[in-house]
Amino acid sequence: MKVRIDVLRQKNPLEKSYVQSFEYEYEDKSTTVAKALSDINKQDIIKDTEGQKADKIRWECSCMQKKCGACAMRINSLPSLACDKRLSELGNIIKLEPLKKFPVIADLTVDRSVMFEALKTAKVWFEKNAQPNERRTETVHEASRCLQCGCCLEICPNFAADMRFKGFAAAVPLTRLIAEASEDEKKRIFASYSMYFYEGCGKSLACRDICPAGIDSEFLMVNSNAAAIWKRKRR
Numbered sequence: 001m002k003v004r005i006d007v008l009r010q011k012n013p014l015e016k017s018y019v020q021s022f023e024y025e026y027e028d029k030s031t032t033v034a035k036a037l038s039d040i041n042k043q044d045i046i047k048d049t050e051g052q053k054a055d056k057i058r059w060e061c062s063c064m065q066k067k068c069g070a071c072a073m074r075i076n077s078l079p080s081l082a083c084d085k086r087l088s089e090l091g092n093i094i095k096l097e098p099l100k101k102f103p104v105i106a107d108l109t110v111d112r113s114v115m116f117e118a119l120k121t122a123k124v125w126f127e128k129n130a131q132p133n134e135r136r137t138e139t140v141h142e143a144s145r146c147l148q149c150g151c152c153l154e155i156c157p158n159f160a161a162d163m164r165f166k167g168f169a170a171a172v173p174l175t176r177l178i179a180e181a182s183e184d185e186k187k188r189i190f191a192s193y194s195m196y197f198y199e200g201c202g203k204s205l206a207c208r209d210i211c212p213a214g215i216d217s218e219f220l221m222v223n224s225n226a227a228a229i230w231k232r233k234r235r
């Protein structure tokens with residue numbers, strides 16, 4: 001099978017972006033976008049569909065098994081993991097773009113440090129030793145599957161990098177802390193969840209349908225909203 005892959009390219013943040021197209025042939029139906037990008041970059045001389053010599057395509061990857069979140073990009077306009085998306089499910093022309101909510105470094109690589117800074121701002125950690133809470137293992141298990149890939153931030157209508165609202169990527173680890181917090185730490189963690197997530201979230205649940213890890217955002221939000229907001233207000 002033959003596909004055309006249109007890549008939105010940008011040498012560096014200061015230069016203009018442009019689309020460059022590549023032809024790619026594959027036989028195995030399970031071939032992913034990540035495999036195609038690796039194969040294109042492996043060639044001694046890379047040529048685009050016009051026959052022009054092209055530079056290697058800059059993109060990020062690590063595990064190639066949907067476990068690290070590094071290969072997140074827009075594939076046919078939706079945020080996805082390149083190692084998760086099969087070419088056979090994407091049509092004959094495949095559009096690859098960097099995530100748009102983060103600054104571009106080059107081609108398909110972006111600077112997602114704002115997502116990691118959000119975890120520091122919201123202080124997503126225990127300050128004292130945690131005691132495992134047997135009654136909450138389902139929430140903890142669900143939250144622990146987050147890859148910090150940023151796809152939920154990309155799709156979120158309420159998230160922008162410079163806002164107090166930190167999006168679902170920051171809320172997920174907070175939901176885990178809410179489930180396991182000791183009485184001493186609950187106040188701080190509940191306040192963080194409220195300020196950096198609950199107050200800015202429009203409850204559209206776009207983040208539920210896009211998450212490549214299949215995290216049930218509705219389940220996590222319902223439990224955390226109940227514990228951190230509603231039950232607290234009734235006290």
Ligand code: SF4
Nearest residue numbers: 146147149150152211
């Ligand atoms: S919740 Fe899902 S989409 Fe959001 S960062 Fe975690 S794994 Fe990625």
Ligand code: SF4
Nearest residue numbers: 156201202204205207
């Ligand atoms: S429910 Fe909607 S507004 Fe809230 S984090 Fe998810 S996508 Fe964003």
Ligand code: FES
Nearest residue numbers: 062064068069083
């Ligand atoms: S390379 Fe790790 S999730 Fe795709």
